[in-house]
Amino acid sequence: MSNHITTDLLVDYVHHELAPEEDALVHAHLGECAGCRREVENESALTDALRSAAAAEETDMPSLVAARVWETIRSARPSPLGRLAVLLRPAVAVPLAAALVIGAYVAVPLSHGGPAPTIDAGYYFEQHAAAQVQYPLAERGATLQPADRAALEDDSPPAQLAEQSNVGVATVDFISAVR
Amino acid sequence: MSRRAFATALPVAAAFFLALGSTNTRAASPADPALVLLRASLGAPKVVSYVGQLETVRFSSSRATATIVRVEHRAPSLTRRWYLAPESLYGDYTITRGIATYDFDIKNSRVTISHNPALDEQISSAGNFDRVLANYRAVLGGNDIIAGRATRSVVLINKYTGERAIRVWIDERTHLVLKKEEYHGNGAVASQMRFEGVRYTNAIPDGVFSTDPPSGYAQIAGHDFKMPSTDVGRVIQEAGFAPASPKDLPQGFSLVGGSVATTNGVKTIHLVYSDGLRTISLFENATGAAADFGALRPKTLRFENHDAEYVEDGPTTLLTWREHGVYFALVGDLLRNELVDIAKSVVP
Numbered sequence: 001m002s003n004h005i006t007t008d009l010l011v012d013y014v015h016h017e018l019a020p021e022e023d024a025l026v027h028a029h030l031g032e033c034a035g036c037r038r039e040v041e042n043e044s045a046l047t048d049a050l051r052s053a054a055a056a057e058e059t060d061m062p063s064l065v066a067a068r069v070w071e072t073i074r075s076a077r078p079s080p081l082g083r084l085a086v087l088l089r090p091a092v093a094v095p096l097a098a099a100l101v102i103g104a105y106v107a108v109p110l111s112h113g114g115p116a117p118t119i120d121a122g123y124y125f126e127q128h129a130a131a132q133v134q135y136p137l138a139e140r141g142a143t144l145q146p147a148d149r150a151a152l153e154d155d156s157p158p159a160q161l162a163e164q165s166n167v168g169v170a171t172v173d174f175i176s177a178v179r
Numbered sequence: 180m181s182r183r184a185f186a187t188a189l190p191v192a193a194a195f196f197l198a199l200g201s202t203n204t205r206a207a208s209p210a211d212p213a214l215v216l217l218r219a220s221l222g223a224p225k226v227v228s229y230v231g232q233l234e235t236v237r238f239s240s241s242r243a244t245a246t247i248v249r250v251e252h253r254a255p256s257l258t259r260r261w262y263l264a265p266e267s268l269y270g271d272y273t274i275t276r277g278i279a280t281y282d283f284d285i286k287n288s289r290v291t292i293s294h295n296p297a298l299d300e301q302i303s304s305a306g307n308f309d310r311v312l313a314n315y316r317a318v319l320g321g322n323d324i325i326a327g328r329a330t331r332s333v334v335l336i337n338k339y340t341g342e343r344a345i346r347v348w349i350d351e352r353t354h355l356v357l358k359k360e361e362y363h364g365n366g367a368v369a370s371q372m373r374f375e376g377v378r379y380t381n382a383i384p385d386g387v388f389s390t391d392p393p394s395g396y397a398q399i400a401g402h403d404f405k406m407p408s409t410d411v412g413r414v415i416q417e418a419g420f421a422p423a424s425p426k427d428l429p430q431g432f433s434l435v436g437g438s439v440a441t442t443n444g445v446k447t448i449h450l451v452y453s454d455g456l457r458t459i460s461l462f463e464n465a466t467g468a469a470a471d472f473g474a475l476r477p478k479t480l481r482f483e484n485h486d487a488e489y490v491e492d493g494p495t496t497l498l499t500w501r502e503h504g505v506y507f508a509l510v511g512d513l514l515r516n517e518l519v520d521i522a523k524s525v526v527p
């Protein structure tokens with residue numbers, strides 16, 4: 001049983017946001033896996049830094065925190081972690097609200113006489129981002145790809161995916177749990 | 180923690196008409212140096228070409244998410260962004276030509292092409308800038324060196340709450356925004372972007388902006404986003420049901436547009452509210468189609484008698500709930516409690 005814990009689960013674990021059963025599973029795994037323990041330490045450290053910065057009511061992003069975030073990102077080892085990840089689309093001059101995968105919107109097929117259709121959460125994020133790019137300075141045009149294209153198609157066994165997921169504290173939101 | 184001032188929003192129809200005409204600018208004089216600089220920065224990408232490395236961090240309530248992108252921009256409207264981080268995106272790139280965006284997914288050998296007319300509206304739309312000035316005070320900040328360039332910063336302060344909402348560092352020579360920080364209503368940083376390096380050049384080869392897919396790439400039709408319409412009658416007619424609108428919005432916000440789209444067979448109305456800087460989207464469908472969070476891990480919260488679910492994408496929060504057979508989804512770069520306050524005031 002070499003399934004590592006996904007970064008998402010680890011982050012939630014650090015923030016005490018897991019259901020008791022999940023929490024227990026993660027706790028048990030950490031007892032026997034140095035790699036995942038290291039990632040937990042990283043996540044905890046960043047969280048602490050962010051918290052203390054917030055407590056100090058600093059409004060500019062503290063340079064130390066920023067520096068650590070960048071350092072982590074730059075030193076991140078190649079890993080398929082992000083294959084499960086959101087696509088953040090930062091924009092500069094001309095904000096970008098790109099749609100990537102039309103398939104995500106219809107990920108839940110209309111089944112005949114089955115359950116009611118649903119709307120992909122990513123649809124809401126994208127439409128919102130698309131509408132807001134017209135506003136001055138509004139390059140929050142990050143486009144979320146929740147049911148990420150890779151996650152949707154990924155066939156790799158979870159163990160292999162999680163294997164290299166220790167990229168540290170540059171946690172990517174919305175990483176899916178072990179699939 | 181500052182309590183946001185709330186204003187009573189008008190019913191949908193009335194608000195539409197008002198929103199259109201009423202961007203009254205009792206703003207500072209046009210010669211105000213902060214405004215001059217800000218206005219120049221909005222127009223800069225239309226005239227300045229550059230190559231740079233851009234780093235962005237977005238904060239959700241407990242996490243930081245970052246990306247690093249190499250940007251090549253040729254004025255007025257050609258941009259290529261090449262992802263260096265996170266690893267999942269490494270090598271992927273997007274090319275924006277006017278309102279068209281080509282998204283090259285190198286791992287899956289495909290390119291997705293989408294169109295968003297709003298990409299072209301941003302700079303030309305003077306009305307939007309007026310709306311910013313109606314709700315925010317621009318204050319000149321200090322001088323800083325960013326990416327080796329001399330910059331001057333401008334802070335936009337919300338006129339109703341006194342909180343600063345955004346700070347931009349503008350290149351003194353080219354007026355390009357080289358750094359930007361956005362703040363939540365409680366002063367916390369919501370996101371930060373900055374150029375790590377920038378070089379102004381007119382010598383970017385045409386090939387950089389080529390949208391020809393490499394051989395073997397599948398071409399996928401992405402979205403053709405619609406500009407939110409300001410014709411409320413038509414939008415409601417198209418929706419086939421009367422949407423509910425929030426009675427309380429943060430002060431300065433008003434309805435600025437709406438659209439109807441059918442996704443997964445579900446007709447959904449999208450109402451857009453803005454104070455010129457920030458935007459809130461309210462989606463409604465009367466079909467009973469709930470949100471599918473897929474691989475996301477929504478959290479639950481209760482307000483009034485509703486079991487709501489929410490997820491965060493950096494500082495952007497999506498909150499969904501159901502009332503009287505209508506499914507609502509509210510999206511905005513606001514704190515969760517701010518969104519909940521708005522949601523409470525949406526009564527079908």
Ligand SMILES: [Zn+2]
Binds near residue numbers: 033036
């Ligand atoms: Zn492990």
